[in-house]
Amino acid sequence: MKYKRICLIVLDSVGIGELPDAPRFGDAGSHTLGHIAERVPALRLPNLERLGLGAIAPLHGIEAARHPQAYYGKMAEVSVGKDTMTGHWEIMGLKVATPFNVFPEGFPMELIERFEKETGRKVIGNKPASGTDILVELGEEQMKTGAWIVYTSADSVFQLAAHEEVIPLGELYLGCEIARKLTLEDPYAVGRVIARPYVGKPGAFVRTPNRHDYAVKPPAPTVMNLLKDAGRDVIAVGKINDIFDGEGVTKATPTKSNLDGIHKTLELLDHDFEGLLFTNLVDFDSLYGHRRDPEGYARALNEFDEWLPKLMEKTGPEDLLIITADHGNDPVHPGTDHTREYVPLLVYSPSLQEPSSLGIRATFSDLGATVADNFGAGSTGNGNSFLQQLK
Ligand SMILES: O=P(O)(O)O[C@H]1O[C@H](CO)[C@@H](O)[C@H]1O
Numbered sequence: 001m002k003y004k005r006i007c008l009i010v011l012d013s014v015g016i017g018e019l020p021d022a023p024r025f026g027d028a029g030s031h032t033l034g035h036i037a038e039r040v041p042a043l044r045l046p047n048l049e050r051l052g053l054g055a056i057a058p059l060h061g062i063e064a065a066r067h068p069q070a071y072y073g074k075m076a077e078v079s080v081g082k083d084t085m086t087g088h089w090e091i092m093g094l095k096v097a098t099p100f101n102v103f104p105e106g107f108p109m110e111l112i113e114r115f116e117k118e119t120g121r122k123v124i125g126n127k128p129a130s131g132t133d134i135l136v137e138l139g140e141e142q143m144k145t146g147a148w149i150v151y152t153s154a155d156s157v158f159q160l161a162a163h164e165e166v167i168p169l170g171e172l173y174l175g176c177e178i179a180r181k182l183t184l185e186d187p188y189a190v191g192r193v194i195a196r197p198y199v200g201k202p203g204a205f206v207r208t209p210n211r212h213d214y215a216v217k218p219p220a221p222t223v224m225n226l227l228k229d230a231g232r233d234v235i236a237v238g239k240i241n242d243i244f245d246g247e248g249v250t251k252a253t254p255t256k257s258n259l260d261g262i263h264k265t266l267e268l269l270d271h272d273f274e275g276l277l278f279t280n281l282v283d284f285d286s287l288y289g290h291r292r293d294p295e296g297y298a299r300a301l302n303e304f305d306e307w308l309p310k311l312m313e314k315t316g317p318e319d320l321l322i323i324t325a326d327h328g329n330d331p332v333h334p335g336t337d338h339t340r341e342y343v344p345l346l347v348y349s350p351s352l353q354e355p356s357s358l359g360i361r362a363t364f365s366d367l368g369a370t371v372a373d374n375f376g377a378g379s380t381g382n383g384n385s386f387l388q389q390l391k
């Protein structure tokens with residue numbers, strides 16, 4: 001065991017430029033970090049810059065450090081998707097070869113009818129939509145009729161929106177469990193069912209942090225399962241537990257925001273453990289990427305950058321701090337969906353002598369392979385470990 005604790009932070013959707021196959025996903029020219037830096041020329045990320053962020057790709061206002069404090073590079077996604085589950089599963093050693101089903105025309109009527117029958121409420125919506133736009137369109141109708149708002153996106157998601165004062169949270173979660181049961185397998189096989197509660201009055205609806213995700217289980221053991229089976233700790237912060245449906249997790253903490261996720265990560269680093277601390281910071285994606293808000297996205301990046309020194313401080317010589325992402329979500333790209341991009345890779349420990357480039361990794365799974373390698377936990381069969389390169 002080279003490192004005792006590995007703290008892996010996924011900045012959800014913080015991509016670093018189009019992948020060669022981006023045109024196939026409608027994402028030619030996408031560049032989440034690059035376009036934010038261009039749109040918000042005042043953006044400075046001095047701490048990520050010190051680690052080597054600007055050495056991965058040219059970014060306006062962020063220099064390429066001459067002596068980066070972290071190993072740096074970028075990783076390509078080989079799986080056939082650009083959603084959160086696919087990205088995280090690939091990071092943890094799986095290659096998703098069959099895409100999840102998507103529903104650009106909405107869900108088949110027979111599924112909707114079964115859902116209505118089992119829940120005792122009607123469905124309105126049933127189409128791809130932005131989660132905030134659909135509330136503007138249908139929130140008032142839901143308040144009047146008590147019907148479910150069902151919507152999807154370019155991802156494989158069955159999203160169920162409900163006003164907390166019209167359909168109580170408990171009933172919303174029950175509705176999601178019913179939807180989960182109905183869509184678990186073919187012919188629907190939906191990646192995720194998501195509870196989307198909101199509050200407020202027409203014209204001023206706001207979504208609450210009581211969102212809850214019901215994912216399918218990863219189709220094979222991931223690096224997290226390998227670690228858990230090898231007796232290591234696998235601590236999940238934020239959405240991680242949902243994304244893996246609890247598989248391979250030994251302890252989980254949900255979060256309310258990026259800042260909450262950073263605080264919880266810092267707190268966990270104060271305790272002794274041996275294994276992986278795996279954090280997802282989702283605000284980048286849900287509050288700014290999907291909302292096509294480059295200014296908000298820049299502020300969130302800035303906030304993470306300000307807390308980074310604290311995270312580095314708590315990373316001891318026997319620890320590794322790894323920062324990456326799961327896909328892109330370029331706030332300047334047309335539409336409101338994810339973008340098919342490389343993700344950044346920064347690997348820091350105060351014990352590293354002269355960090356240099358890790359190059360372009362052929363798959364996100366190189367990261368998982370490195371984690372498994374470090375703990376002598378075996379292999380999922382995907383990815384090449386870069387552990388020996390870290391000196
Ligand atoms: O527009 P909202 O509701 O935020 O939905 C987004 O969030 C979903 C899950 O991450 C994505 O599939 C996308 O549809």
Ligand SMILES: [Mn+2]
Pocket residue numbers: 012013083084285326327
């Ligand atoms: Mn994501």
Ligand SMILES: [Mn+2]
Pocket residue numbers: 084285286290338
């Ligand atoms: Mn998303």
